[in-house]
Amino acid sequence: MQLTAKCTTIRNLDRTKNLELINGRYYLHHYRGRQTIKDRVESIGVPHPEVALILKNGEPVDFSYLVQPGDLFSIYPPLYNFKLSAEKTLLPEYPLDKPKFILDVHLGRLARYLRRFGFDTAYRNDYLDPEIADIAEKEERIILSRDLGLLMRKKVKWASFIWNDDPKEQLKEVFNRYSLSQYYQGESRCVNCNSKLEKIDKEEIIERLEPKTKKYFNDFRYCKTCDKIYWRGSHFKKTEKLLNRLKES
Template sequence: MCADKKISPGQESGAIGLEFHGALRPLLQGSLRMMPRLYHSLEHRTSIKDTIESFTIPHTEIGAISVNGKSVDFSYQPCPGDQIRIYPLVPPVDPCRPSFLRPKPLPRLRFLVDVNVARLRTYLRMIGMDTLYQPQWTDHELALLAAQRGCILLSRDRGLLRRKIIEHGHLIRSEDPIQQLAEIIAYYGLSGRLNPFSRCIKCNALLQPAAKEDLLPLLEPLTRKYYDTFFRCPGCDKIYWPGSHRDAMEKMVIEALSLSRILRK
């Protein structure tokens, strides 16, 4: 069913008008970013989701859609003359709370990372975020996993994020992994929820304290001499201790937090 409509000056009777707001405008292609309103001819009936994504903007970035002043969901089918305003999700985004476009919230924060942002999974695990990753997963498998396991899919692949089965996801803007981490911290408001060095950066399992005497045969001489606090991964048996590598990671976390505060402004 069509919403009440009004054709704007300069708009063809068989077209719709679209306005992309806020953080969505930079996602438009080329000169379209400079146009306050876009007109789109309706060649056949389709959903507003597909109409928006014809401009290469994944539905995962959309926070609200208004048609002729009325809120609609992704299933709405545009009619000639519709005036459509599309708004981005506004940080901090909380996928664990229901919204008009996403009435089924996630039970908890859990991320799924694809190969385009592979290094990001290490940094997310470093700050304690549950993050799934396997380089061999195909786009089809990633989409299914995101839906079945209740994950937020993180990618720079717009085509992947446009898959209908994906409800929660984010198109990563930056190419730098530390900036990507800062982007996620700011976007999902994670700064107060971090639990650094609580997960295995190799396999994602939660680390467990380990007695030094149980690990002695596995430790290098200098490690045995200078360190007494150890953790062990129950998933892959990797051993962790607060050495120089930990100091380097702490600096990365501090840098990411600082950048995230800048992004929030």
């Protein structure tokens, strides 16, 4: 592309095919004086946690680079099948061995799915954006959101924008981006409140069980917070089946 002395060109390369926001498009920007590439990229609707690499005229730069007239930038998102070296990627290293999450108010069903697979997932349907950002920073949680404004907050380090409307497709997005299949160790969290489940003896709860549950099941888990009992019934088989589909995707 021919560049003029007063323009900057930004090329966004996205990881999916069906996005309206960025999809291999070129954006021609008029030079407006002192501005970082981070501010310029977010001005076209791309939050910084969704940027893995920025090339300026073919060379990597960080978010603090000051845009100059005639610059050509290529903006790369996190790529599932390509891992950048630590010195090149703009994505901060996640410090925990196993990912834990916090979700915005639009992702209640996804929160239940993630808890069902044993992932520590904070969610309330009345969270405000500043509260989510604060909790994520304090508890080292990855933010999953459909709110671009939330992901553009300065203190947000680890986050992913969720593109799909369908909760199972949302789950697939998260499994792919964070390679979650490797962490699954069975159902270990309450889907209602996120508390860790504890093993409980059948005799302690036998009066609360339905006749067929008493007859066919002996292994039980219990949520002290919700007073809810879990066992490996048909829901467990559905979880295992869904996990196999996620591994194949």
